[in-house]
Amino acid sequence: MGRLFGTDGVRGVANVDLTAELALGLSVAAAHVLAEAGTFEGHRPKAVVGRDPRASGEFLEAAVVAGLASAGVDVLRVGVLPTPAVAYLTGALGADFGVMLSASHNAMPDNGIKFFARGGHKLADELEDRVETVYDQHRTGEPWERPTGAGVGRVRTYDQGFDQYVAHLIGVLPNRLDGLKVVLDEAHGAASRVSPEAFTRAGAEVVTLGAEPDGLNINDGCGSTHLALIKAAVVEHGADFGIAHDGDADRCLAVDASGEEVDGDQILAVLALAMREAGTLRGNTVVGTVMSNLGFKMAMEREGIELVQTAVGDRYVLESMKEHGYALGGEQSGHVIVLDHATTGDGTLTGLMLAARVAATGRTLAELAGVMVRLPQVLVNVPDVDRSRVATSAELRAAVTEAERELGSAGRVLLRPSGTEPLVRVMVEAADIDQAKTVAARLADVVKSALG
Structure with missing residues (x-):
């Protein structure tokens, strides 16, 4: 069997590559591996489980919950929420691990499963490898150790997660967004409720696109991978700018008032200057990848900010940030990590912080993004x-x-x-x-x- 885990969990066509049997088995294996690793510290384990609105997420969630409960794990079902919300709640609720069902920006037939360790951090490679090994051992005949009676896990719905996450987002903003008009494209995805609610509570006037998920339309001609819709809407509504997410809302791309794209590198440049001004850009450093635009590197050099570049993939950006204590990093694709407030890329948080910078400076997004010239x-x-x-x-x-x-x-x-x-x-x-x-x-x- 080839390696199941890619750079962002296990992903494939739902009910073909990613089956209910695989989701259940991986969940049981993850419970056993994390218990062996001492994560549970002698107490009854607890997991947070969330998903994006894909139709296949319904049966995959059921399989994951069944697998966890059968392994003696208590489950908090938080429902449809962004990936970074599940990561946040895993830490905030003191859960031993979290599970997110999503294929991010992939088309609807795909789905995926990713695990978060205690605190909402992605599993290290060695733990993913161990999960695969234990899963494969069971698949080829080695039996699980199964609790019985009161030892089986209990399952309950945790409806407070939505408000808890939105309150967290609002709480980290340095200023309100009053006076701004913003178009939000939610890709018919996991942030369809969260993002409009957060921007509205923060004071912005909101025009919403792609916020009517039906289980089949996620990422379909909208969101951060299809910007034509939001570009036209920003101009049509005379908005100050637009924010586009992907299916699980760990990404954020922007559009200025004239309909021009503002990519992840430009967003990082704007936030780097804002954080330096606020004294929160630790090490006076921002982390990017080898695919970061040369114009971004030149802009950071001109501003006296160091750019550290990693291999492509937000997990490598995060590894560098954690190892060296940096506060800001991300990718051109819109994965932006603000480590003081999130353990993974958070598209809603990124959009809010970008909007807060526009509101605080009184400058347009185009003016702020003009700190760098994006080379062809x-x-x-x-x-x-x-x-x-x-x-x-x-x-x-x-x-x-x-x-x-x-x-x-x-x-x-x-x-x-x-x-x-x-x-x-x-x-x-x-x-x-x-x-x-x-x-x-x-x-x-x-x-x-x-x-x-």
Whole structure:
């Protein structure tokens, strides 16, 4: 059996890859592994379980709850809430772990399951590996240890989670949002109630899109992966800006008053300056990834803020932040982590903090985002090549060196083997989009000839 866990839990087509049997088995395995790891410290374990509104989440939630209760875990069902809300409640309620059922920005047929450890933190790789091992041992014949009688877990609905999470979001804002008109696109996802409620309570006038989930329409032509809808709505309603989430609301992208996108790098730049001004940007450092736009790096250098870059993936950003005590990090895709207030990317929190900065400064979002100039970035995927030889090919190394010489300090090249597919990603940034396209196409041809 190949590794089940990817960079963000277990994910696949619901009822094909991610079945009720798999969800139940993984939940029991997680309970056993965390108990062995000493997480429960001798008391009866407790877990928080939430989901996004996908139709498949209904039967998968039932399977997870059944698995946990059968393993002796008490379950608090918080219902449809964003991933960061489940992480927050796991910590706030003193739960031993949390479970979120969501496939984030994926299309509706997919679903996923991810686990949070005590405090609302993602499981370390070694714990995920152990969960897989225990699950596979049972699948191949090793029996579970099953409690009976009063030892089985109890299940109850925890309706207070919604208000508790919204109150947390409002409580961390440095100022109110009175006078702002904001368009929110909820992707028919997990934040369809939370985000409009939080912005309204904070004082903003809210226009809502994509907030009528029916179990089938999540991420369908809306949200952070389809910005055309919110771009048009911001202009139509004369709003100050717009905020778009993905299905589980761990992402946030923005749109300024003219309908122009403000991506994760630009949001990080705005928040970095705000946090430095407030004295909360620890180490005067922000954490990004190797895919962060060169314009972001140049802007941070100009502002005297250090940029630490990690491998692609918000889990690597978070690892760096936790290891070194940094307060702010994220990705171009809109995963933004404010570690003082969240243990994972939180799209609603990010949007609120961005709005608070607009309200506090009296400047438009376009003006604030103008701290950085986003350089044109071209990404080409080259399939059916030997990705393992990217770092060792002399022909490829020579081509990259020549491309970097041609681009100079106003551009860069990044070749990255895919972690899941037999392809290599060629990324080129340049001051001119046509130059970026030309260099990227040339390098893609070299990748094909050198690694094909």
